[in-house]
Amino acid sequence: MVVRLPEEHRADVEILWEFNRMGHAVRPVDVGVGLGGHDIGVASYAAELYHAGVFPMIVFTGAHGPSTRELFPRGEAVHFREHAIGLGVPGEAILVETRATNTGENIEFTRDLLAERGLLESIGSVMLIARPYHQRRSFAICRKRWPAVDVRCGSLPLALDDYVASIGDVERVMNMLIGDTQRVWAYPARGWAIDQDVPDEVRAAYGRLVAAGFDRRLLAEG
Incomplete structure (x- = not known):
């Protein structure tokens, strides 16, 4: 079975992937x-x-x-x-x-x-x-x-496509990536983590992916 990122979302996923790796x-x-x-x-x-x-x-x-x-x-x-x-x-x-x-x-x-x-x-x-x-x-x-x-x-040094293939479930990886991105700003607001700068391009990519329906791992905000 070939596991691939959907091409229409690849650029946004890559932005979040690079942001979350330190x-x-x-x-x-x-x-x-x-x-x-x-x-x-x-x-x-x-x-x-x-x-x-x-x-x-x-x-x-x-x-x-x-x-x-x-x-x-x-x-x-x-x-x-x-x-x-x-x-x-x-x-x-x-x-x-x-x-x-x-x-x-x-x-x-x-x-x-x-x-x-x-x-x-x-x-x-x-x-x-x-x-x-x-x-x-x-x-x-x-x-x-x-x-x-x-x-x-x-982390194990794998490229994005290789990591997705190793997990074998592209939607799971995408949903968890988007959920972890949200937690970068949601957790400090709750006192659970330090604040970190979030570039505008990261927030924009996150917003587009959530709008596309990748929202299974999101926290309720507010």
Whole structure:
């Protein structure tokens, strides 16, 4: 099955795709944090970075939600850990946080777990490993809820078309991309994340895609 972006929306999707990826350079940090979700590529990239010496320890965080309950029945973090071990990461280098059901909880519960293990004081920098379109939102939430650390973001380095093909569901990717874009300005308004500049072209592309019916992941505003 060939999975392709609809050409009439490609330019707008590409604008949001580029906006939501932070473009952070990969450099050594104290811990990698793999954020749960439907994309097992998060665990794959965490394993790749571990083997490259980017961090000595990984925390996978996530319970499961309606969209991942069948895919990861034992919880996102548990399955991500198993996948990373299958890629050669030693089990003792991985911590698992199994309660979080949203990104704010991913950050807070990871910090709590590190504190429980007596590791928090040694953590000055983290890399959040996420879905590509989840980078900007997770960065903003981490800066709000864990301001003491230097935070960077990363994702499996796939081009847009390759990422869509890896997920196998173009409408899901588009709806989630649009939903994450909205959260860049909706979350600060609710006190959940730091403010970030949103270029006019991003807001315009977002508006056109919502008008085209890609609104399944939107928050009610107001």
